[in-house]
Amino acid sequence: xxxxxxxxxxxxxxxxxxxxHEFGHFFFAKLFKIRVNKFYIFFDFLFPLPNVAxxxxxxxxxxxxxxGIGWFPLGGYVQIDGMVDETQEANQLASEPQPWEFRxxxxxxxxxxxxxxxxxxxxxxxxxxxxLSYQNGYNxxxxxxxxxxxIVAGELAQEIGLRTGDKILKVNGQPIEDFRxxxxxxxxxxxxxxxxxxxxxxxxxxxxxxxxxxxxxxxxNPERFISTFATLGEVVKVAEPEKPGLFxxxxxxxxxxxxxxxxxxxxxxxxxSINGKPLTYYHEFSQTVAANKGKVIDxxxxxxxxxxxxxxxxxxxxxxxxxxxxxxxQTPAHVDYNFGQALSAGTYDAFDVVAKNVKGFGKxxxxxxxxxxxxSGPVGISKLYGEIWDWNHFWTVTGLLSMALAFMNxxxxxxxxxxxxxxxxxxxxxxxxxxxxxxxxxxxxxxILLLGLMVFAIGNDLFK
Numbered sequence: 393x394x395x396x397x398x399x400x401x402x403x404x405x406x407x408x409x410x411x412x413h414e415f416g417h418f419f420f421a422k423l424f425k426i427r428v429n430k431f432y433i434f435f436d437f438l439f440p441l442p443n444v445a446x447x448x449x450x451x452x453x454x455x456x457x458x459x460g461i462g463w464f465p466l467g468g469y470v471q472i473d474g475m476v477d478e479t480q481e482a483n484q485l486a487s488e489p490q491p492w493e494f495r496x497x498x499x500x501x502x503x504x505x506x507x508x509x510x511x512x513x514x515x516x517x518x519x520x521x522x523x524l525s526y527q528n529g530y531n532x533x534x535x536x537x538x539x540x541x542x543i544v545a546g547e548l549a550q551e552i553g554l555r556t557g558d559k560i561l562k563v564n565g566q567p568i569e570d571f572r573x574x575x576x577x578x579x580x581x582x583x584x585x586x587x588x589x590x591x592x593x594x595x596x597x598x599x600x601x602x603x604x605x606x607x608x609x610x611x612x613n614p615e616r617f618i619s620t621f622a623t624l625g626e627v628v629k630v631a632e633p634e635k636p637g638l639f640x641x642x643x644x645x646x647x648x649x650x651x652x653x654x655x656x657x658x659x660x661x662x663x664x665s666i667n668g669k670p671l672t673y674y675h676e677f678s679q680t681v682a683a684n685k686g687k688v689i690d691x692x693x694x695x696x697x698x699x700x701x702x703x704x705x706x707x708x709x710x711x712x713x714x715x716x717x718x719x720x721x722q723t724p725a726h727v728d729y730n731f732g733q734a735l736s737a738g739t740y741d742a743f744d745v746v747a748k749n750v751k752g753f754g755k756x757x758x759x760x761x762x763x764x765x766x767x768s769g770p771v772g773i774s775k776l777y778g779e780i781w782d783w784n785h786f787w788t789v790t791g792l793l794s795m796a797l798a799f800m801n802x803x804x805x806x807x808x809x810x811x812x813x814x815x816x817x818x819x820x821x822x823x824x825x826x827x828x829x830x831x832x833x834x835x836x837x838x839x840i841l842l843l844g845l846m847v848f849a850i851g852n853d854l855f856k
Contacts, residue, residue: 401777402770403465405790407433409513409797410468416512417470420505427492428457430471436462440839466770466846472505476831477807495828499820506812513798514742520791522738528784529728530737533571535560537724539590544675553598555591556675562588652712655704661693682710745795769849807838 411433421428436448451460462468469477474493489496494505542557543549560568560575564585568574575587585600663671666680667690681689684706691702691712704712729737776789801809811834819825826834 397779397781398774398777401781401786401789402774405777405786405793406465408790409516409794410434412512412516412794413509413797413801414468414470416508416510417472417505418508419512420501420508421470421472421494424497424501424505425492426494426497426501426505427473428470429473430458430460430469432460432462432470433468434462435464435467435469436460437464439464439466440843476828476835499816499825503813503816503820506809506816509809510798510801513794513801517742517745517791517795517798518735518739520738520787520794521741522735524784524787524791525729525737525741526731526734529726531724531726532569532573534725535568535571535575538571538575541673544673552600554587554589557591558587559590560587561590561595651704651707655691655702656700657691657693657702657704657712658695661695661700664692664694664699666691681706681712685710742791742795745792746799749796749799767845767849769846769851771854772849805838805841806834807842811838 414431414433418428418431432448434449436451437446438444445463447463448460449463451458453459471477472494474489474495494502497505539559539561542559543554545554545556545558562568563574565588587598587600589596589598663677665671666677667684669676669680671677671680686706686708688703688705691704693700693702706712773793776792778785802813804810804814806812815826815831815834
């Protein structure tokens with residue numbers, strides 16, 4: 393069932409975004425009285441072969457335009473009369489340009505037609521993020537709250553020099569307020585970063601890049617640290633106190649096959665200690681269990697005031713297959729926005745997605761992040777939506793994808809909007825257009841590049 397929920401959210405999100413993107417091209421084409429032959433959400437052919445498997449799930453012709461929903465759900469298109477694209481080759485445009493054709497219009501009009509999809513995706517992203525900001529305000533974890541207990545340092549955080557219990561005071565020398573944004577998000581994107589932490593009453597500066605250099609020299613693996621750091625958003629976690637360890641539920645439908653159930657654990661049990669070690673924090677529980685893979689451990693639980701010792705065997709993966717209730721920080725900060733503030737915050741959030749995409753691509757090209765860790769296909773994207781249909785989360789992910797789609801389409805690759813924009817700018821600067829044959833060849837090369845990227849993304853999904 394969860395797979396269907398993820399697929400359903402992906403299909404709905406892509407339908408909205410592809411439809412709006414193509415509407416952007418359609419709107420400017422109609423504005424400048426250019427004939428649009430087709431408007432399709434998804435392809436009605438086997439992309440990139442326009443004459444293979446031609447059929448639509450639904451179509452209807454209104455005026456000069458055929459509107460439809462294709463069967464191949466990896467994009468969409470508008471077929472603009474007189475334009476070389478994935479559906480029309482140069483030899484189909486051998487006749488004299490007609491007044492209603494794309495090629496007969498001034499370069500600035502054609503430029504706006506090509507930018508239309510990107511413009512609408514950006515506007516969509518701003519509207520989504522602004523609406524979410526207006527409705528939800530902004531919740532964040534103040535660093536002052538985190539520093540009451542300090543952080544939980546994961547394996548990689550420990551490798552760069554952080555320790556559980558550290559209180560992070562500054563990032564790159566600047567005071568911080570928002571834990572997730574300033575402490576985790578900022579470091580992932582800066583080339584040279586450091587933490588100023590308080591440990592045992594003393595201030596220490598932990599340089600991220602210096603430790604990285606040591607790790608690379610030791611492991612001889614340039615991608616390992618940054619790519620893993622970038623994919624683990626919770627390398628540095630909040631040390632959240634427990635209650636202490638209420639079992640919310642035992643995982644799985646067949647409880648009889650689970651170690652916790654077999655050992656006699658029941659929902660409501662409070663974990664007191666493992667192998668004689670008292671537990672205060674959740675990470676202590678998970679780390680202790682993980683350190684005893686495949687072993688039988690002594691777990692003392694409080695069951696309605698009675699202390700019981702259970703002896704479950706930890707799975708080979710280091711789990712007992714249970715969830716623990718954790719007490720979250722009691723005083724998270726909340727800010728409500730009026731319309732103007734929501735618009736400002738939403739615009740910032742939208743363009744922050746683009747900025748992070750730019751920095752992310754830069755890290756890929758520099759070899760700091762493995763492409764396999766940064767690029768996902770349909771399966772990876774559907775996992776972003778998650779197994780539960782929550783409209784707030786759905787629109788958040790859709791807003792992210794809208795801005796990512798705008799960024800991707802702006803890349804100067806033939807067959808993408810950005811490639812067409814580059815050729816139009818060339819024409820506007822040098823007062824002459826590239827030949828239609830050249831545009832056709834560029835379109836073919838760009839299509840091959842996109843196909844390669846598509847195959848890589850889907851293959852990466854399957855491999856993972």
